[in-house]
Amino acid sequence: MNAEDQILDKITSSDYKYGFTTNIETETAPIGLSEDTVKFISAKKEEPQWMLDWRLKAYRHWLTMKEPRWAHVKYPKIDYQDIYYYAAPKRKEGPKSLDEVDPELLDTFNKLGISLDEQKKLAGVAVDAVVDSVSVKTTFKKTLEKHGIIFSSMSDAIKHHPDLVKKYLGTVVPYTDNFFATLNSAVFSDGSFVYIPKGVRCPIELSTYFRINAAKTGQFERTLIVAEDDSYVSYLEGCTAPMRDENQLHAAVVEIVALDNAQVKYSTVQNWYPGDKEGKGGIYNFVTKRGACRGVNSKISWTQVETGSAVTWKYPSCMLIGDNSVGEFYSVAVTNNHQQADTGTKMVHVGKNTKSTIISKGISAGYSNNSYRGLVRVTKRADNARNFSQCDSLLLGDKCGAHTFPYIDTDNKSAIVEHEATTSKISDDQLFYLNQRGIDTEDAIGLIVNGYAKEVIKQLPMEFAVEAQKLLQITLEGSVG
Amino acid sequence: MLLNIKNLHVEIDGKEIISGLNLGINKGEIHAIMGPNGTGKSTLAYAIAGREGYEVTKGEIIYKGENILNWEPDKRANEGIFLGFQYPVEIPGVSMTNFMRTAINAQREYREQGSISGKDFLARMEEKKKLVEIHTKLTSRSVNEGFSGGEKKKNEIFQMAMLEPTMAVLDETDSGLDIDALKIVANGVNLIKNEENAFLIITHYQRLLDYIVPDFVHVLYDGKIVKSGGKKLAEQLEEQGYEWIKEEFERVS
Numbered sequence: 034m035n036a037e038d039q040i041l042d043k044i045t046s047s048d049y050k051y052g053f054t055t056n057i058e059t060e061t062a063p064i065g066l067s068e069d070t071v072k073f074i075s076a077k078k079e080e081p082q083w084m085l086d087w088r089l090k091a092y093r094h095w096l097t098m099k100e101p102r103w104a105h106v107k108y109p110k111i112d113y114q115d116i117y118y119y120a121a122p123k124r125k126e127g128p129k130s131l132d133e134v135d136p137e138l139l140d141t142f143n144k145l146g147i148s149l150d151e152q153k154k155l156a157g158v159a160v161d162a163v164v165d166s167v168s169v170k171t172t173f174k175k176t177l178e179k180h181g182i183i184f185s186s187m188s189d190a191i192k193h194h195p196d197l198v199k200k201y202l203g204t205v206v207p208y209t210d211n212f213f214a215t216l217n218s219a220v221f222s223d224g225s226f227v228y229i230p231k232g233v234r235c236p237i238e239l240s241t242y243f244r245i246n247a248a249k250t251g252q253f254e255r256t257l258i259v260a261e262d263d264s265y266v267s268y269l270e271g272c273t274a275p276m277r278d279e280n281q282l283h284a285a286v287v288e289i290v291a292l293d294n295a296q297v298k299y300s301t302v303q304n305w306y307p308g309d310k311e312g313k314g315g316i317y318n319f320v321t322k323r324g325a326c327r328g329v330n331s332k333i334s335w336t337q338v339e340t341g342s343a344v345t346w347k348y349p350s351c352m353l354i355g356d357n358s359v360g361e362f363y364s365v366a367v368t369n370n371h372q373q374a375d376t377g378t379k380m381v382h383v384g385k386n387t388k389s390t391i392i393s394k395g396i397s398a399g400y401s402n403n404s405y406r407g408l409v410r411v412t413k414r415a416d417n418a419r420n421f422s423q424c425d426s427l428l429l430g431d432k433c434g435a436h437t438f439p440y441i442d443t444d445n446k447s448a449i450v451e452h453e454a455t456t457s458k459i460s461d462d463q464l465f466y467l468n469q470r471g472i473d474t475e476d477a478i479g480l481i482v483n484g485y486a487k488e489v490i491k492q493l494p495m496e497f498a499v500e501a502q503k504l505l506q507i508t509l510e511g512s513v514g
Numbered sequence: 515m516l517l518n519i520k521n522l523h524v525e526i527d528g529k530e531i532i533s534g535l536n537l538g539i540n541k542g543e544i545h546a547i548m549g550p551n552g553t554g555k556s557t558l559a560y561a562i563a564g565r566e567g568y569e570v571t572k573g574e575i576i577y578k579g580e581n582i583l584n585w586e587p588d589k590r591a592n593e594g595i596f597l598g599f600q601y602p603v604e605i606p607g608v609s610m611t612n613f614m615r616t617a618i619n620a621q622r623e624y625r626e627q628g629s630i631s632g633k634d635f636l637a638r639m640e641e642k643k644k645l646v647e648i649h650t651k652l653t654s655r656s657v658n659e660g661f662s663g664g665e666k667k668k669n670e671i672f673q674m675a676m677l678e679p680t681m682a683v684l685d686e687t688d689s690g691l692d693i694d695a696l697k698i699v700a701n702g703v704n705l706i707k708n709e710e711n712a713f714l715i716i717t718h719y720q721r722l723l724d725y726i727v728p729d730f731v732h733v734l735y736d737g738k739i740v741k742s743g744g745k746k747l748a749e750q751l752e753e754q755g756y757e758w759i760k761e762e763f764e765r766v767s
Contacts, residue, residue, distance in 0.1 A: 460603070461566065461567075462603045463603050463605055465563075465565055465566070465587060466599065466602070466603045466605070467605070467613075467617075468586070468587040468588045468591065469563055469587055469588075469590075469591050469596075469597050469599075470591055470613075470617035470620075470673065470677065471588055471591040471592045471617050471620040471621040471624065471677070472588060472616055472617055472620045473586075473588045473620065474588070476616065476620065480605070480608050480612070480613065480616060481605060481608065483607070483608070484605055484606055484607025484608035484656065485606065485607055486607070487607035488607070
């Protein structure tokens with residue numbers, strides 16, 4: 034083994050530092066999926082009949098669907114009857130204050146670097162924490178209520194704001210949308226709900242932290258963000274999971290609605306457990322995220338840093354319906370060891386003068402496969418639509434793969450669609466240059482990769498950006514030559 | 515002796531480029547290596563810096579009394595060997611500031627000196643920027659990205675000033691420079707030079723040596739040093755070219 038391969042080997046074998054499990058008593062639904070499971074979940078959450086009916090419609094539709102196989106990923110068949118669809122930290126009643134939250138759980142969040150208590154005030158981030166299937170604590174509720182902002186768990190929203198939920202749920206991602214979204218519609222157990230009233234600029238970052246803890250459990254959270262006319266919100270999402278030998282399914286749905294002149298910025302740092310060095314275990318991350326720019330001059334911006342999961346299947350998209358609306362997608366996806374990612378976006382131009390920007394940076398190391406898949410569609414009446422796409426791939430080592438699947442579909446002659454793509458390797462010249470200044474190879478790779486991803490990282494709110502930079506380096510620790 | 519190269523043989527892809535080179539450099543000295551293109555000047559620079567693919571098949575490189583052939587390039591750098599590149603590479607997205615701070619801290623960590631404070635670092639940046647007359651708009655950009663040829667070379671001298679090496683090897687730092695840039699580069703070297711460090715200046719032309727006065731001039735030809743002398747030798751080469759060296763060498767061999 035030459036020196037480069039040794040370094041490669043070392044980097045690709047770094048440890049996942051969020052792999053601990055917490056000993057919390059959990060309550061689960063009986064294993065497997067049936068109408069009874071759906072009813073069990075709905076009853077647990079004391080949902081109204083309309084919600085249960087919607088779930089059951091989704092479940093029945095799901096039975097007619099086939100798991101999609103078109104993505105450039107391989108994984109063994111999932112046995113949907115061998116998954117728990119509901120798991121919740123056991124408690125008598127919902128915690129009324131922090132004191133009532135299970136100390137083990139608080140400890141978990143402290144280990145993750147997320148403090149649910151008042152310290153967060155200083156950082157100015159409101160947090161909703163979802164463990165396994167349920168939301169355990171939403172901070173800052175009072176401050177937000179003053180502005181008329183609703184930031185709560187989805188379960189609470191169904192109870193307390195049924196009209197809003199009814200009005201928007203499933204309008205961006207219908208329950209018939211795709212296999213995983215339909216499954217989610219049937220069994221989703223919690224998630225976050227955000228409502229920004231007309232003319233309100235949300236004064237703090239809203240953040241949800243997702244944590245899978247229980248074994249053999251699927252996580253199906255559902256998030257809905259509604260931004261009324263002239264409003265603004267920046268929303269962050271983080272996620273981790275314990276190290277387990279088995280694969281765990283995560284099938285989330287995120288829906289965003291932006292009305293006239295509204296702006297929504299959605300940032301994700303996805304760090305689900307990626308599996309071990311040999312590719313054993315890890316999360317299957319099959320997520321449907323879509324935003325609808327319904328109003329004129331509205332804007333939805335997706336930023337994602339994807340470093341975790343064994344398999345990722347995810348395409349945060351924008352429906353640009355309102356005239357002059359803007360969609361953005363900034364992505365860094367890193368795969369190492371045996372991770373597989375098939376990720377990208379869809380930008381559908383419907384309104385006039387709509388604009389979209391796609392910046393995708395893929396980084397592959399180890400034996401991993403990293404694909405960008407994107408669709409830019411310009412419909413007939415979308416006069417003067419503009420798209421710019423840039424898809425770059427960086428390869429570390431020679432056993433990994435980078436793939437680009439860009440689809441462009443225009444029905445309007447005035448459209449201008451630009452696509453640029455590059456594939457590069459970290460060059461020996463660059464590494465030697467940094468080595469020659471005294472920087473060892475691992476740090477040199479960290480510098481180069483963070484430089485490569487800078488365009489995307491700088492879109493993240495400051496504290497997330499720092500975390501993301503560290504994460505990029507850790508994910509690739511030991512990975513290159 | 516700071517650097518002592520003994521009977522050095524270097525191959526690239528199995529082809530011998532340096533064939534039995536001897537060179538000794540003491541602290542406080544400036545040596546110049548001249549020679550026609552393709553005689554192994556850059557190969558020598560890379561071999562000293564430890565670049566992969568430049569295989570030393572015979573001989574030794576003794577630095578501060580130790581044979582460094584098994585040292586990784588970053589260790590050599592941390593021990594004070596600096597290479598000014600002929601073709602500096604671009605590193606997109608990495609700011610000069612971040613790069614320099616990472617490098618200085620890596621070297622300080624190696625020497626168990628602890629990281630440099632933000633204040634000291636910025637003060638050092640300011641001081642050295644003046645030394646090489648490099649503009650802040652360059653140091654706030656990504657490493658070498660969008661730099662002109664001359665700016666890249668000045669940036670090498672700037673890095674050298676920041677890192678304060680013991681043994682600096684400058685590989686054709688003068689090539690492609692106009693006379694003003696050349697003076698700045700030379701001035702930088704003259705200001706950095708002291709009794710505790712040494713320079714090995716690789717150049718094709720004599721003109722740099724009008725501004726940096728070498729203690730020794732060596733002519734590299736066919737992978738060996740075939741002639742050594744003082745500054746006069748450089749002037750002779752400038753006037754007469756390399757042909758007479760080639761003839762002399764071929765007559766002898």
